[in-house]
Amino acid sequence: MLTEERHRIILELLAEKGVVKLQELVEATNSSESTIRRDLTQLEKEKKLRRIHGGATVLQKKREELSVLEKSTKHRQEKKQIAEYAASLVQNGDCIYLDAGTTTLEMIPHLYDKDIVVVTNGIMHLDMLLEYDIPTYLLGGFVKKKTKALIGRGALQALQSYSFDKCFIGANGVHYEYGYTTPDPEEAMVKHTAIQLSQKAYVLADHSKLNESAFSKIAELHEAVLITDDLAEEWLEPYKAKTTVEVVTK
Amino acid sequence: MLTEERHRIILELLAEKGVVKLQELVEATNSSESTIRRDLTQLEKEKKLRRIHGGATVLQKKREELSVLEKSTKHRQEKKQIAEYAASLVQNGDCIYLDAGTTTLEMIPHLYDKDIVVVTNGIMHLDMLLEYDIPTYLLGGFVKKKTKALIGRGALQALQSYSFDKCFIGANGVHYEYGYTTPDPEEAMVKHTAIQLSQKAYVLADHSKLNESAFSKIAELHEAVLITDDLAEEWLEPYKAKTTVEVVTK
DNA sequence: GAAAAATCAACCAAAATCATTTAAAAATAA
DNA sequence: TTATTTTTAAATGATTTTGGTTGATTTTTC
Structure with missing residues (x-):
């Protein structure tokens, strides 16, 4: 052996x-x-x-390892607060779209016990949603290995057959001029479509994303409400002029 | 060599x-x-x-998945053999449909390094397919919690936009009179549709499924080739009369 | 606390496995 | 065809792994 x-x-x-x-x-x-x-x-x-x-x-230090994992993502605390606030916007009876991404992932524990239906394109999200017994529909399409997100024509097509009360989208960049952006054009398409199909759209982005921009445009600022955690009023001015901004205080 | x-x-x-x-x-x-x-x-x-x-x-990542497989289910040896044989039918360039189910799951390690595209409705399958770097499309639709399979209207609709060289389907019952069957009608619909969209269809069922039948019909015997492991010729007679039977010997 | 039993670290030599070199065979290119 | 590269197999000595033995240490038993 x-x-x-x-x-x-x-x-x-x-x-x-x-x-x-x-x-x-x-x-x-x-x-x-x-x-x-x-x-x-x-x-x-x-x-x-x-x-x-x-x-x-x-060893008795199993716990430590877990907490190391916890810390792995940057700005985790901020993301959690944003996610919790976003989840509080969800009401019984809602049909919502949850975009793939770490921030929206954090929303799921707070959705527990709500009487809702969720549609998502994130495989990671799916696993957690099932754990919390939330009825879930998954988009179809090509699976992007790195992020385990569903993208491409199939995903778009699947998306077309739904419509949502609310959608919650992650973005890599939020810029007062270039709007909401993300690196992958295919993902951007999916996000944009979801926004269009929703009564009310929210973009979740911690303050590190503000004034940044990535390759592909998701949508203009005014197309979705921005939920963020920055506190400095002067930074937010240009955004407030163009869209609704919900600021999560610490 | x-x-x-x-x-x-x-x-x-x-x-x-x-x-x-x-x-x-x-x-x-x-x-x-x-x-x-x-x-x-x-x-x-x-x-x-x-x-x-x-x-x-x-590599470490794949190890975890293997252990999941290890623990799964009865008749594992038979299923493995059936799965290995089924995988050997897959050729480079094929586009195949893999049905959710433990037997088809066992096929995946044997698909390694083949130049193929896979479409599946099994979330478990997806995870493993990604680990083995196999390009994968996922059907959309409602997620059945227990089996982590995609079913329902959305899945059917997603399925319609593909066509396959081969499909590999699991069944809970194989009966010379009632054909291939499975308990959940929604799943049966998906399986049946996949068979219709394939050039060549295979049903994978170990001998414990023979002469059994479940609630919902997937298809008639003649609609798919049966791959099984039973050795007793007299049991197989009625099936051989109605369809092609591939028997995996030990 | 003392004797007996179990467990231990350290060492050894045999066996298995390793990287490297060598030369023959096979595949490929000119 | 010949030349060149790739692939293979066998041989070499170095390295790693292994099971057994030693006497020291710890635990158990009385």
């Missing part, structure tokens, strides 16, 4: 039981005692487990 | 087992040790696998 394989088995067994005896591992892997000892020493050095007399236990 | 073919075999074996010993590969390809070594070195550089002492393993 290969070292790698053994290590996997050890860690799996460990995750399952919390503690393992050396002897168990010897049996489970058909290896000698000294081999297992060496494995344990190595895995301990890699911080995958902690050795104890007679075997090994899991 | 051509290099390319060897590489395909290596990656397939790897996708199936998660880890392979160098010696296994030597046997599987009838090549020398040094040849395999060179292959492994090259494939590692291409980030298709990771070398370890004594062989190679899949």
Whole structure:
């Protein structure tokens, strides 16, 4: 049996039981005692487990790893606040469109228990929506590997057969002159179409997106309400002149 | 044996087992040790696998998916064999439809490195297809929580805009009188439509499905080739009278 | 607390695996 | 066809892995 394989088995067994005896591992892997000892020493050095007399236990710092993940996205706090506010705009009976993107993803936990129907083009969103038992329709189309978003002709066509009370769109750039923008033209098309099909459209963008612009235009400023978190009034002036701006305060 | 073919075999074996010993590969390809070594070195550089002492393993990402598969379901061995055979029917350049379902899911590792386009209605399938870098289109529509399959009007409509060289469908019942069946009428509709849109249609069903029938009819027997694993000739007689049956031997 | 049992780290030599070089065979190009 | 490149197989010695043994250390038992 290969070292790698053994290590996997050890860690799996460990995750399952919390503690393992050396002897168990010897049996489970058909290896000698000294081999297992060496494995344990190595895995301990890699911080995958902690050795104890007679075997090994899991580390207690699972939590830390999770919190590291939590922090992974930038401006997470701001995004969360924006998302929570946006979710509060959703009312029972609404049929909403959720655009793929990390900010809109954060909305989902706050949609729990609302009596709504959601349409989305984000596979990541879908998984979470199902977890929260929210009835969901997915657009069809080509799957963009990097973002797991549905784009292209198929997505547009699928979109045409719906109409929404509200839509919530993410944008990479918000500029008082160039409007809402995003890098991928195909995604921009989908976002734009969703906005057009909605009674009320919202773009979610934290302050780092303000005065930035990306390659493809999604829509003009006036076509959607901007939800952001910046507090400096002077920065917002040019936007307020052109559209409704909802500012989420801390 | 051509290099390319060897590489395909290596990656397939790897996708199936998660880890392979160098010696296994030597046997599987009838090549020398040094040849395999060179292959492994090259494939590692291409980030298709990771070398370890004594062989190679899949990359970390794919590992998780494999473990999901491991745990899934009864008759796994049979399903695997059926799936592997089905995958062998897929040729470069094909555009195929993969129905949601555990058996068709098993096909995916064997599709690795083939030059194909896949359309599916299974979210689980999608995730795995992306991992294996296979260009994928997803049907739209309502998401059935339990099976993570796309069904309903939206899915049917999305389906209409494609046509396939081959489709691979799962069925819960195969009966010489009632044909292919499945419990959910909405799913049955999708499956039936896919069959109609394909040049060549295959239904994948292990022997436990034979002579069973479920609520909703997918199609008549003659509309699709049956791929199964039962060996008892007398059981197969009535089916062979009505359609082509491909029996996967052990 | 002392003896017995279990577990440990450290070491060893055998076996397996490795990278590299060599030369033959096969595929490709001119 | 010949020349050139690619692919393969075998041989080399270096490196890694392995199972067993040692005596030291820890845990258990009385």
